[in-house]
Amino acid sequence: MNGAESPHDDVVVVGGGLAGCEAAYQLAQRGLRVRLVEMKPHKRTPAQTSDRMAELVCSNSLRGAALSNAVGLLKEELRRVGSLALRCADETSVPAGGALAVDRERFAEAMTRAIEAHPRITVERREVTEIPEGRPVILATGPLTSDALAASLAAAVGAEHLAYYDAIAPIVSADSIDWSRVWKQSRYGKGGAVRGERAAPPERGAQPEGAAPPEGAAPPEDSAERRDDAEAGDEAYVNCPFDEAQYKAFVRALVESEKVEARAFEEVRYFEGCLPCEVMAARGEQTLSFGPMKPVGLTDPRTGRRPYAVLQLRPEDEAATAYNLVGFQTRMKYAEQLRVFRMVPGLEEAEFLRMGSVHRNTFVNAPVLLGPAMELRALPGVHLAGQIAGVEGYVESAAAGFVCALLLAQQLRNEPLRPPPPTTALGGILTHLGRVQPSYQPSNITWAHIAPLDPASGRLRKRARYEAMAERALRDLDAWWAAG
Template identity: 95%
Template sequence: MNGAESPRDVVVVGGGLAGCEAAYQLAQRGLRVRLVEMKPHKRTPAQTSDRLAELVCSNSLRGAALSNAVGLLKEELRRVGSLALRCADETSVPAGGALAVDRERFAEAMTRAIETHPRITVEHREVTEIPAERPVILATGPLTSDALAASLAAAVGAEHLAYYDAIAPIVSADSIDWSRVWKQSRYGKGGAVRGDRAAQREQTAQPDRTAQREQTAQPEDAAERRDDAEAGDEAYVNCPFDEAQYKAFVQALVASEKVEARDFEEVRYFEGCLPCEVMAARGEQTLAFGPMKPVGLTDPRTGRRPYAVLQLRPEDEAATAYNLVGFQTRMKFAEQLRVFRMVPGLEEAEFLRMGSVHRNTFVDAPALLGPAMELRALPGVHLAGQISGVEGYVESAAAGFVCAVLLAQQLRNEPLRPPPPTTALGGILTHLGRKQPTYQPSNITWAHIAPLDPAQGKLRKRARYEAMAERALRDLDAWWAAG
């Protein structure tokens, strides 16, 4: 889908995943791009590096299997030449059935690819209002500055919504008490048979509780556990809790001191990234059925499933640091040290990064954006990434890719040819255009992808997802070849 040289410049504001992907794809299509990034002159509260495409939350790009919607999205991005997926694959670290990266190497690879591209110029300055140049892509991410957000709000006349994403802490590997923890991917090899037997024993002993755990699991847990079983690399570290330890931990989370929002800010959390203390406050067993669910895990010291488990995931290829999986938090730093050192194995943990909260600003995309991700009220101004209402690293890169493809078509005066709605890339546009009573950010899900033809009959969930993935890749390849 590369095109002839174009004399026009495109301005891209924001050097995160969406901005870098959009800039790269436009440049690959013969357009000159000016990528404007405010670092190193200014950073957001969540940023610690001056590199482009910094991953400020988790280092995981989530599930890799095609029976998982985000796994399908990643495979589609690979097939169409995504810069983010190329760099992620080059810098991946073990993560069971997920794709996780060494975040420093990933940012280095992305920065190098952008800065050395002959048709991309990087400018380091803060943008405080919508640029006058057209076309322009705003990809300023979840921490769009107050000044630029105000400029955008004034231009479109729409209320901007804000909520807080929360960042999980990172601990040093050599400060973990390895005598109290063990490595095992959920349902993975290296104890899988033993784990199945332990699970059978516990199902016999506690049928109601086990069934409730399974019913409360997230919709794609089944696919994820199969992914881990196939990987079998024991990438996760498991910190086991007995019942008394778990209940004391939950009580401490609920009672802890939190960083409060400013008086004029409304806290609206994304359900897929709730702070752990918010989950704990919803009920004593919420964490045990969520990020601390012990299903698919067996403590080798006891041969049994623990009451609950807090998992750690490696942050880098050398596994020198670990992320507390699912434990985003807005607790004050001193409280984090106190509460997280109640976790078995983390009593003497050295915290390399504390958890924190940060604002996410996004627009009402169904009301404001046209088919080319262009503001109806401001022709030539396009939005990409989390500011448009997608959620997640992969989705942000995908939104940057789609925005660039559509803009390139528009600049060549071609009919718009968006990715088919049967694909996960097309599902990004489906979400952005799907009107809701209250528009909310979302990760990619199977609900964003066109359903199968009813003539195929009723299929079990895994078979249905596999059939949808097969159709998606077939339709994507045809769309790409025709471009």
């Protein structure tokens, strides 16, 4: 899929991180001239310490390498399609067990050297404070996009579509839920219990209908989410019921858990409607029972009664292969999340596909704003790549840069768009960016972003299913790549 020199004017790529470097390199490899604008060394974000491009500011790990891991599959796909980031990562890898980790300095040096040496890439060292007027342009400015550029973007797309921090709840695999302990029912859906049981009065100690919430309780879900629930009926939520003792122990564990301390540049002012669960728990023992764990309108079919409290799970994908812990965004350390959330009835053996987090970020509501070529619908010719579009993680950022460049190159040549197949992890990047959610949040790649196996393939155990999905993904990727 490489090409000869294109007569098209330069493509401007703003941001020299993983997404920006990958996008610039892939465009240049396809014969396009690129101006990559990077603000270092004139200005750095508080997280950056060097003047090199593609600086890894947090961990040096690119996470799991096995193909039974979604990010491991994504890395292998990137290798097969000629990713610059994966080539440099492999060249600078260090021992890390079952993960791919790199020597940060050597990795950044290799990326910088490859970009600066490319004959079709010109690097400009300056800050961009507003969306460039020239088209096409790719904005790949990362999670710490400057206030000035973020303001320019907000003015173009509407401030309500731009967020400045992540509040992410964990996601668990559907196969790891103990379905004997939970049931499906929407609080604002059809109204009755799944099997038609008659609604029962609340148990002693459960919150009564119409009771006033304690001070500091989170507000109820908005009406749009309630309408979505009504349309989905009793398939919209899975309910994990707590008795009084279980609930109080869970709240204590949240309050006493170890949390990730915010760095100065990540300090956020929480929205009252999107508080970390441990912040709500610390406001009072009953706060969660009036917020995301309120049991009103729910009847446990095993008892015919309303439980003391409920943690609800919402499907993350159409096939319901994964579920989100509704309202449980958290700053708990990962090990603590595993310990505390496995106290939830039905999640004792849960497999976590994504951990929760709350941190400084800048990203758009991609399903609403972006078209099929990762282009802003409101600003034709302006494309977004990397974390500003709503992916999370080093590998995912590079993948988003790759896909954005690929689609833009096809667009500039007036070719039909040929995105990666939805059965691949690269295609899963686009699936996530296009999946409408009640509250869009960035995400790492998970198996829920990749099309599930045909039911005719039979029921497979988790590892065998993931390996089968990976085998299919690489087969489909190779066919797609060869045809291009």
